[in-house]
Amino acid sequence: MISFNNDYSEGAHPRILEALCNTNLVQDNGYGEDQYCQQARELLQEKLGSKDVDIHFFTGGTQTNLVAISAFLRPHEAAIAAETGHIFVHETGAIEATGHKVLTVPTKDGKLTPSQIQEILDGHGDEHMVKPKLVYISNTTEVGTVYSKGELKELRGFCQENNLLLYMDGARLGSALVSEGMDLQFADLPKLFDAFYIGGTKNGALLGEALVICREDLKEDFRYHMKQKGALLAKGRVLGMQFLELFRDNLYLDLAAHANLMANKLREGCQELGVSFLVDSPSNQIFPILPNEVIQKLRAKYIFATWSKADEDRSAIRLVTSWATKEEAVYSFLEDLGNVL
């Protein structure tokens, strides 16, 4: 069986494991206060073009989101997300479990716009309703779309005018940054967000996400929140070491570029076969719409998720590629698809 089910079906990029092995027996401090975490922080600050950001390492995305958002908000404040937002749909109410409502707007492409956020603000005026405070976006989004630099600047401006925090879930940030036509760069991020995280798990790490806190008043005592939520890893070095390796050269973006390239090949191959898509996604997730019996036949050899019903006879499926996707897997899929269509 070949899996296009997600971007975390394999272990880590071999260089990551090698790096872990090489430093394995060095004694160092626990809880992220070791030399590797420290070096990784400095390296990331360099890439981000700012020494004024705090960086903390986590073991997963849901954990990062829930610790950050619950630390940033007061009890009566709420997050705003797209209806497809990961925190709203696929984190088992993790944000609500910390006491905060997630307000949503419907979207076709998984992206929030200032006018949609304005509608939420307009509908929340007094203490009988929660107070909208933090805008949550994911980039790439849950449906593989990306925010351009221009769109992010617009969101940023809107949030500043309205005293809202802007937070980015970067589980698939690598794929967004190297998506075709993207004008966004690492060094833009600290100016655009109050906080965001750089996803490692879905881009070559064994596990690990790097939260970057840009806004000064969100930094204080942050490690208390991590510890309280069980997110301060004893051997934090494991996380630091991986980011150090991913960012030592261009590995992080190279891995994302490979994932996108594989998705591009799948996309183009599907298009040549006359297949249409649920949404136009330039990243490592694509959503071709296929007849249900075709989907059924593909399942004999491939693992992937059915995303949504298109009509009585057809559904959109989700194909995800990663740093580890093999070109032959792509060709094999396209050939088999051609045969069963």
Add this chain to the structure above:
Amino acid sequence: MISFNNDYSEGAHPRILEALCNTNLVQDNGYGEDQYCQQARELLQEKLGSKDVDIHFFTGGTQTNLVAISAFLRPHEAAIAAETGHIFVHETGAIEATGHKVLTVPTKDGKLTPSQIQEILDGHGDEHMVKPKLVYISNTTEVGTVYSKGELKELRGFCQENNLLLYMDGARLGSALVSEGMDLQFADLPKLFDAFYIGGTKNGALLGEALVICREDLKEDFRYHMKQKGALLAKGRVLGMQFLELFRDNLYLDLAAHANLMANKLREGCQELGVSFLVDSPSNQIFPILPNEVIQKLRAKYIFATWSKADEDRSAIRLVTSWATKEEAVYSFLEDLGNVL
């Protein structure tokens, strides 16, 4: 510098890393539903002598404690712990952050007795106070002492009579099981506890704890709680693989035995130098009481924690050994101690 600061100063035992490397590129399911987690569960069930236990893998001890305890208790129910209990002191209020009070009793040796728990029960009679429901013990305790099988049986009986859940934090379970004179074995545990965890992080793993749920009515929907608290690791295989390696043969207990042996050598060496101890601990943590100026001199070469003040001039320090502690480190410490005493 040589560290006796804790048992998580190094990475993982080499066999662990080797195992991760060997299976690295195999595609498998996420979130602990892969073959390695499944095999590790079956292997642990075998060691525990029971197929009727559910096993879940976590990335750390605080995370395990908070997810388990908050899943097991209703909102008005409280945990009971020794005043030295990790959940009470060193988890930044993680249990309280899930809404539950931790009731405590003072202890000299970090261990709870039925009569102490009875006092708590006697003092909690109606709805104006929380309802004591779960007894939390750690084994080894935070001060290195251990519960014998007889003591655990007594606690178990008491808890059953009083409709209390009995939960064991096994961050250092390995060290307890191989401590001198210990009559407790893996296969005893499912009969003694409603739930407990087998600590990996402090006994050779890169990260990882295995929660074992024995009581039927605590099992339902448990993965929901893990996900909601950010504790369902995407590449769960990383955790399963490690427990598979630790329990494939006797590695887990061998590593703990080495740690205890190193602690024994430190203990005996200190005793020969006329040093006394805060508490009699037969495990991988010892607490010698030393003159403050001696402590100061040792710090030039060794890293360790000052635990408590003994009198005006002397303090107890904590020395922790692990699977990775080198014999020469022990001898070096004892020699230097002899010289400065």
Add this chain to the structure above:
Amino acid sequence: MISFNNDYSEGAHPRILEALCNTNLVQDNGYGEDQYCQQARELLQEKLGSKDVDIHFFTGGTQTNLVAISAFLRPHEAAIAAETGHIFVHETGAIEATGHKVLTVPTKDGKLTPSQIQEILDGHGDEHMVKPKLVYISNTTEVGTVYSKGELKELRGFCQENNLLLYMDGARLGSALVSEGMDLQFADLPKLFDAFYIGGTKNGALLGEALVICREDLKEDFRYHMKQKGALLAKGRVLGMQFLELFRDNLYLDLAAHANLMANKLREGCQELGVSFLVDSPSNQIFPILPNEVIQKLRAKYIFATWSKADEDRSAIRLVTSWATKEEAVYSFLEDLGNVL
């Protein structure tokens, strides 16, 4: 100024105050364990035709909802409500603040149907999403509509088949029970719901809601939850006494009937003037659609809420009547409306 703003603009029905005065200096137990609360419980059990229900008194609706729902659900379980549901919109995230997500479906008339709930269930299949568990309805709804006995039976059957709890917010239960054509009676309620509350504040009491718990396994330790949430009133007698008075004879339903009668007169008067309504509501809340300049003129003399925009020039307003609404206020409003239309 005359207010049609809500049904809690006045104090209590005079008989309520009289009852409080008459028993004022009798010494009795605190926290709802007094003779008046006990008598009120027995009286309500009699009206409900069941001795197998537990009854607890609260000071307000949001408090009742949050204590009940958080006591009934485990941490990963969620409530289902109409998008207009009070717990979703107007309780400042009170349910989420206890850790529980509220899942919603869009409705035109504020009412939930089995097929809508089925859609929610269909979309929630595994531990990456919350587990839908409790269906929250209000009767009358937030837009003044009512559930018939038949509709409730259908909901009840659906919930039982799907292992869902059915809970009714009865802030305006009186108005529902005496609405035109309603076939529902007090004695039906324990068979239809796992729990519900009988609203006092909006139907003549100074303050007070009576929560009725019908389902056996929801009853245990309920007073702990009340106390923990600050909802156990020291002089609980104040609440019991009021329900005792409201249900001593037919006062509770008489007051609701007066409110409905006043709303009927308003409705008919508006209709005679050619005014249409946002929704067809047979209870004490009506939502006429009026030109914005008419609304502006009415505000010179009347207090009421603008509910929603109908089109560029017109809005729906909400007029609420109560036990205390005077017939001359109704006539005055209609006359003035006729003049400015």
Add this chain to the structure above:
Amino acid sequence: MISFNNDYSEGAHPRILEALCNTNLVQDNGYGEDQYCQQARELLQEKLGSKDVDIHFFTGGTQTNLVAISAFLRPHEAAIAAETGHIFVHETGAIEATGHKVLTVPTKDGKLTPSQIQEILDGHGDEHMVKPKLVYISNTTEVGTVYSKGELKELRGFCQENNLLLYMDGARLGSALVSEGMDLQFADLPKLFDAFYIGGTKNGALLGEALVICREDLKEDFRYHMKQKGALLAKGRVLGMQFLELFRDNLYLDLAAHANLMANKLREGCQELGVSFLVDSPSNQIFPILPNEVIQKLRAKYIFATWSKADEDRSAIRLVTSWATKEEAVYSFLEDLGNVL
């Protein structure tokens, strides 16, 4: 039976009920935005000698404490209280249920001192433990003792130096202010506390506590927290009206003075009979130590709580007086006590 069980066994002082009756049918805004609440706020500001305080009305003490403390603290911050503190013992873990640990120090007289708080601070240094932030005291304390103005000034200074919030539970503030030798006055309070509440329920009100927030940065959005915790009473006028009546003249302090006078008579009467006390309490709670068989005999006619065991044969009981305690009840008790001693 005559009750000395607590100070909330009766309804309200007759003037309170009269005031409620007189204004009962006036239409006004809900949720504390009515004229009576507004007037009561202004009146209290006048008594407190400060227009710079925000005042909010609650229905009970536990509710006030939990809403205030959870609004004031960030998730990782903890409260410090005496081991006898109401929030630690008798509120069913209400503070922990909002996510915050309560740290305690043992006390003989229920009072906190700077040196005790310093010990807590000394023991809490990093992110592995909660961060102590708010000092909770009650005045009078749970054992009837009082803080003098000098003691409060000292606490205040200590808290300011250590960046701690100082909060007073004033459930029995009236009794404290009129206790013998007390030099504290209403107008001192805003200078001494960041926030405190003036208890109504235990001093003549039907229900009601007035929270006073003095510190600027604790005021923002406070009503959101009230609503979210179910503490914003629909007919808030009921609370405002009562405080308006209690503070229109000297009624509040007069009622407290009566309660203290009755307790004084009980105390002196006991002393004349050779009875000793658990603690020297100058307020409306006294704790005589009596032989167990005497206690048993007194129960035939009097209701009161057994507080603690003194030795094998004797226990301390708690006698509470109130504004409603009748002088003949006191004499009757003393006479009966004399007969059975």
